[in-house]
Amino acid sequence: MATEGLHENETLASLKGEAESLKGRLEEERAKLHDVELHQVAERVEALGQFVMKTRRTLKGHGNKVLCMDWCKDKRRIVSSSQDGKVIVWDSFTTNKEHAVTMPCTWVMACAYAPSGCAIACGGLDNKCSVYPLTFDKNENMAAKKKSVAMHTNYLSACSFTNSDMQILTASGDGTCALWDVESGQLLQSFHGHGADVLCLDLAPSETGNTFVSGGCDKKAMVWDMRSGQCIQSFETHESDINSVRYYPSGDAFASGSDDATCRLYDLRADREVAIYSKESIIFGASSVDFSLSGRLLFGGYNDYTINVWDVLKGSRVSILFGHENRVSTLRVSPDGTAFCSGSWDHTLRIWA
């Protein structure tokens, strides 16, 4: 009925208005306790000296754009995935390839190493997340033991195992995140709240907590309670898609990288953005960010083929690393902080130390 439709639209508009005004008031509340800037507090911290990091390994073997990578807990193995569906496990120290599997889809945008080191997870345009146990048996085909775990209604953008091999957290272009039981494929919890594609997620490094953060095309970074599925905190200060989120090592904050060419730091206790890492000469978006072990440095891989290194406390850029010949799509610091790995659309991965 025509009048019903009208009522629906009025409600939608008024709800939208209410949400906007509440968000405005929330920002006012947040601003009340903001009595000092991070770089001011950091004035008494010693400035960083000469910064030298070089490519120590170049991993060649993908025939197409590298989209994602993850480290194994053994600090030297990695898994990487690419546009042509290939997923490779490397011992990046020797640069040997140890396993390879070809997914039945292209654009494998997400991959993760299981905590035990015995399996990997990956997915992309197939809208699924699949788990492959790693086998050294020459007679066994890795693809044969594949387990289809997650099912979304749009592309898989990110995945991560929780504290065990038995649960996976996924983020998808369908606007949701979800927690799955690997063995049965059962959906344990889903997380609704993003207004567009979810592009990234990171689990909080807490012994007690059960939270994670996600970022999306709606420019929002959201912190979730894994148990209840509720959104605990939400931040909306970026001007474009958030491509990457990563917790600060203490768990009290997280950084984000966005298509608006900035990286930002959000403090969870202050409940606000506390730093912006940007430079006028940086034009293209940050695709992937990660902290050094102490959290003093933030590494950002950018779509302009470079890696920018930021002093997290002082807010300044420490260095810019050249080398890749196309977009840097993925970047992770190794588990013991001795190096970081970058993957690029130039088909290669590099280890920097």
Added chain:
Amino acid sequence: MTIAALRRLQMPGLAKMERVIVSMQDPDMGIKMRNQRLLITVIPHAMTGNDIVEWLIQKYSISEEESLHLGNLLVKHGYIYPLKDPRSLVLRADDSPYRFQTPYFWTSSKWPATELDYAIYLAKKNIRKQGDLIDHEKDNYNLLHKRINHTWDFVVMQAREQLRAAKQRRKGDRIVIDCQEQAYWLVNRPPPGALNVLEHGPERRNCHISRVQLPENTDYYKREIECCRKAMGRTRVKSSICLEGYIKFNEQYVPHDPIMSGCLPSNPWITDDTTYWAMNAPTVMTPTKLRVERWGFGFSELLGDTLGRRQLLEFLKKEFSAENLSFWEACEELRYGEQARIADIVDSIYQQFLAPGATRWVNIDSKTMERTLEGIKTPHRYVMDDAQMHIYMLMKKDSYPRFLKSELYRSLLAEAIMPPETKKRVFPFMRKQRHSSPSPALLLPTGEPEVKAEDQSKVVAVPMES
């Protein structure tokens, strides 16, 4: 939404790039343009590669390397084109002449490039070069000829007309127009193998194919309002207090950050020597000083380290409260365990730790015990959360401080090793052989191989399969 606006949404860097280009052409603060000589022809409003690099260095206070990189991006995206050697979109930091691309041909304006336009362009080239096109252009020409054969007469007619009109212009203008067009097509139809700057990932925001609630739905806004209301009532901490936390954390952890402070004896990635990893393996005989120190930073550091947790267990045994750690571990197994085994794990925990007369009975307060016992009637993954938290806090607030003051910990600190720094290699070209290490996937789930202080790795056969 206009095409240009849509383009900018999909490639957010373009808008910023255009702002740079505009400021480069500012009459006061921009690059000083002048006539450039190309053999015998004079081209007006041009600049040298050097001019571009210098201007970027000044404007953004960046190094020459970064300036060259940024300038190259501007050229590769077709906003600046070379007059000499126009087939290669590369910025040279010398006196090579360059010009700003006309906004008509900007990546954001004239997009997407149409097949028809490309056909006309190739046809013009074909006529001028009398059939002698370069490989990929020849291939494309033939392909298009097949594909849009029905309009081919129009294509050739347009090509001829444009060539005729061009002949009437001054040589200088002709060169400029040719270069502009060439640059545009190099960006929009790059030769195979060349960098394609217009490549982008899978489309985002095409959520119409999924059935999730997105901002056209009242539920979405209701959820946002709910989240906002909860957030309003949140306890916040003053920035000055939070930010102090970073300073403290930084002080504590920087010495442990290999990238910031190096690592002893050396960083394996730099020297190819894996001693650092061997010495810090999950279960070594003697841990390093830094590692044992780190156990004192916080309870989660002790608990999170395999060796640290073992030492904690030893300590708790002495205090007759080892069951606390075992209970906590069992609860972790439940929280992160397989869905199908939940009932079994809950029962096992109950039998071992909670049942009256249990062998490893844990001391939880009566309220929590009551709630937990009620909860396990319908077991679920989080049923032990309260009890687990209670025991965790007990260990953290009570046992942990005593552990740090204990004889056990003190002697661990005293016996911990401080490896000497590896002397710098005298002959940098003598690279150490890189040995493989056993893959975790080869290890049996029941145990780990013992790792001695020296590197004991052996080369492992690596079957490749695809």
